[in-house]
Amino acid sequence: MRIDVVSLFPDFIERCAGFGVTGRARERGLVSLHAWNPRDYAEGNYRKVDDRTFGGGPGMVMLVEPLRRCLAAMRRADPQPAHVVHLSPQGRRLDQRKVRELAARPRLALLCGRYEGVDERLVQAEVDEELSIGDYVLSGGELAAAVVVDAVARLQDGALNDAASAAQDSFEDGLLDCPHYSHPVEHPYGTVPEVLRSGNHAAIARWRRQQALGRTWERRPDLLAGRDLSRQDAALLEAYLRGRDG
Ligand SMILES: CC(C)(C)c1cccc(C(=O)NCC2(NC(=O)c3cccc4nocc34)CCCC2)c1
Numbered sequence: 396m397r398i399d400v401v402s403l404f405p406d407f408i409e410r411c412a413g414f415g416v417t418g419r420a421r422e423r424g425l426v427s428l429h430a431w432n433p434r435d436y437a438e439g440n441y442r443k444v445d446d447r448t449f450g451g452g453p454g455m456v457m458l459v460e461p462l463r464r465c466l467a468a469m470r471r472a473d474p475q476p477a478h479v480v481h482l483s484p485q486g487r488r489l490d491q492r493k494v495r496e497l498a499a500r501p502r503l504a505l506l507c508g509r510y511e512g513v514d515e516r517l518v519q520a521e522v523d524e525e526l527s528i529g530d531y532v533l534s535g536g537e538l539a540a541a542v543v544v545d546a547v548a549r550l551q552d553g554a555l556n557d558a559a560s561a562a563q564d565s566f567e568d569g570l571l572d573c574p575h576y577s578h579p580v581e582h583p584y585g586t587v588p589e590v591l592r593s594g595n596h597a598a599i600a601r602w603r604r605q606q607a608l609g610r611t612w613e614r615r616p617d618l619l620a621g622r623d624l625s626r627q628d629a630a631l632l633e634a635y636l637r638g639r640d641g
Pocket residue numbers: 482483484508509510511512513526527528529530531532533534535536539
């Protein structure tokens with residue numbers, strides 16, 4: 396898939412997307428990333444991309460015209476139509492379901508705001524959807540764009556090896572992860588749970604499922620809301636909670 400990013404800090408995304416799975420997905424040609432800087436499409440020798448907000452008040456707004464020209468150049472660069480996503484606090488919360496949707500598209504354009512945001516007329520005329528990565532104040536949309544790039548790149552066929560792909564699938568069932576351990580078995584911080592060294596794969600799978608259910612119940616009950624647990628899962632969770640409460 397092709398991802399275009401419109402940002403006043405184009406090297407920000409280029410750098411973020413250069414590591415690990417995302418970097419490899421790009422090397423393998425599974426994802427191509429193209430950064431566009433609205434400043435390259437701004438007028439005057441100050442190449443102005445922002446200006447004061449009408450109505451007064453603090454802060455600046457990203458001007459509509461440099462962004463319009465920048466998006467036009469981005470669209471001209473490839474005949475494939477782009478699904479334009481504005482990363483914004485006003486957007487719908489990003490979740491794995493939305494990531495899967497985005498990852499299935501042939502081309503995404505990610506628009507990153509700076510200052511107080513983007514002139515609303517640009518959003519209304521050019522943006523297909525607005526997405527937010529969470530409720531906190533950020534300095535720009537670039538970190539959110541980097542999150543989307545990472546999340547969709549991992550889902551491209553061939554991006555993950557079999558083990559990582561299987562692990563990704565396990566995350567997709569919407570539960571929190573079970574605890575993980577490696578060497579040494581004995582350590583001043585504690586001992587690796589016996590079951591994980593038992594070689595009994597059915598017991599290990601049961602223990603891991605029980606931990607995932609129990610931890611989700613304790614830390615993110617919202618992920619279990621509206622979800623019918625199988626009898627097996629309900630029994631595992633009950634045993635977990637009984638065991639916890641002694
Ligand atoms: C959420 C809440 C705290 C109530 C709030 C209310 C009003 C403004 C802001 C705020 O952060 N404005 C600044 C900008 N923020 C983001 O771009 C941004 C922020 C968070 C998640 C995101 N996901 O994508 C882009 C995101 C917008 C223009 C430049 C950066 C935050």
